[in-house]
Amino acid sequence: MLEELKKAVWQANLELQRQGLVLLTWGNVSGIDRERGLVVIKPSGVPYDVLKAEHMVVVDLEGRVVEGKLNPSSDTPTHLELYRNFEKIGGVAHTHSSWACVFAQAQRSIPCLGTTQADTFFGPVPCTRLLTREEIEREYERATGRVIVECFRDLDYEAIPGVLVAGHGPFTWGKDPMDAVHASVVLEEVAKTTYYALLLNPTLESIPRALLEKHFFRKHGPGAYYGQRRET
Structure with a gap:
């Protein structure tokens, strides 16, 4: 079942480790088959060094295991909440990468101070509120997904493909599992450069709107011109 998607999710998980975004087993990637409603x-x-494609677990959108001998990630309810609410995403990644966690633990969004961030994120990477005690004790992982969705109530999840969960860490998403990992790589890099930029100049403000729009839309949308055109 879903052998190609299993392979894609497995490779995306290994890419987290290759990119230095995970230690031990602190991370996970998922992908969805929208037609079948399976994740x-x-x-x-x-551990990543023994992980194989056949180890991937298939669940439905209610979290019931459809195929697989192992338990799915404990963060599965968070991923499912994102898939249910962000209908155009095809992959979700979660890490505890160091620099992103610095901002998450400081409960601070990452302002867009440069074009590196603007290429992928159309503005600041937001930080959620802290979960309440009731949310933590009742359905912690699902509540984590809900607080992300709440954070994006007035934001475009396609234009800002990532978030910091306060006191926890980053979640990113994209059109497929590897695209979600790509967003995680960018998020970690901009978290690091933003930290140092604010250290050097604490009064920094976000880049001008015109520069933000130029860099984002030259890569995204109908007028994008970055990279090579595909031949039809």
């Missing part, structure tokens, strides 16, 4: 996700607590 493939990394199994819980399995």
